[in-house]
Amino acid sequence: MTGDLAVPAPRNIAYRAMAASDVGSVPVGCMGEPGELDARIATLGSAAILAFDGDRHVGQLQFRQYIGGQRSPDSIWDPLYWMDFDDRAPSLPPGTISVFCYHVGQLDDTDDRDSRYFGQGIGAGLLDHLLEWAASTGVAAVVAKASPSLRPVMSFMGGQPVEVYEERGFQTVSSWSDPDLAAAVVERGIATAEQLPAAATVSCCVLNLPEIR
Numbered sequence: 425m426t427g428d429l430a431v432p433a434p435r436n437i438a439y440r441a442m443a444a445s446d447v448g449s450v451p452v453g454c455m456g457e458p459g460e461l462d463a464r465i466a467t468l469g470s471a472a473i474l475a476f477d478g479d480r481h482v483g484q485l486q487f488r489q490y491i492g493g494q495r496s497p498d499s500i501w502d503p504l505y506w507m508d509f510d511d512r513a514p515s516l517p518p519g520t521i522s523v524f525c526y527h528v529g530q531l532d533d534t535d536d537r538d539s540r541y542f543g544q545g546i547g548a549g550l551l552d553h554l555l556e557w558a559a560s561t562g563v564a565a566v567v568a569k570a571s572p573s574l575r576p577v578m579s580f581m582g583g584q585p586v587e588v589y590e591e592r593g594f595q596t597v598s599s600w601s602d603p604d605l606a607a608a609v610v611e612r613g614i615a616t617a618e619q620l621p622a623a624a625t626v627s628c629c630v631l632n633l634p635e636i637r
Contacts, residue, residue: 439553441470450481451533454503454525469561473554475546482541485550486524490567499604506569509628512598519564525582547584559633570627576614577623586627594629601625
């Protein structure tokens with residue numbers, strides 16, 4: 425999607441936590457059934473950090489309560505992929521949240537993205553505001569699956585690379601090449617076979633919030 429030509433280049437992006445009152449007015453794709461989303465917001469206080477350019481929704485970072493040992497029922501194609509660490513995550517304390525997908529440039533509830541919102545630091549801004557929100561609400565730790573650093577793969581996945589997490593104090597506890605991701609990016613021409621395994625290497629990154637300085 426190239427974007428609506430009436431939309432100016434982003435300047436001042438505003439961020440805030442999603443509230444129950446936002447359901448029905450912002451995109452909710454990948455958040456599960458309506459009842460699941462309502463329950464998540466009731467339990468955690470939110471389910472995403474939202475980004476706005478004026479009154480226009482232009483991005484979001486979804487998150488959920490962390491459940492150890494979670495498995496995605498459809499590999500990279502199901503949102504639970506972001507909490508599926510294939511037994512490579514350490515033991516994490518109660519009150520941990522798991523970072524899910526970044527939807528930068530999302531103007532509506534489709535897979536289309538306005539590319540003029542790419543490269544503006546919105547993904548990093550969403551993460552920073554998530555960490556601020558988490559610290560202010562008593563979250564114990566944050567766990568994230570970092571994507572490969574190759575930008576086309578990052579965009580395909582809706583993720584952030586390990587460098588972004590480590591800059592914010594996360595510890596990388598494990599890294600591995602995901603065969604399903606490797607097959608998908610090569611099949612779609614997003615990466616070449618020569619760029620493997622780096623183009624399909626994901627990592628488990630953990631931040632204990634008391635470590636934020």
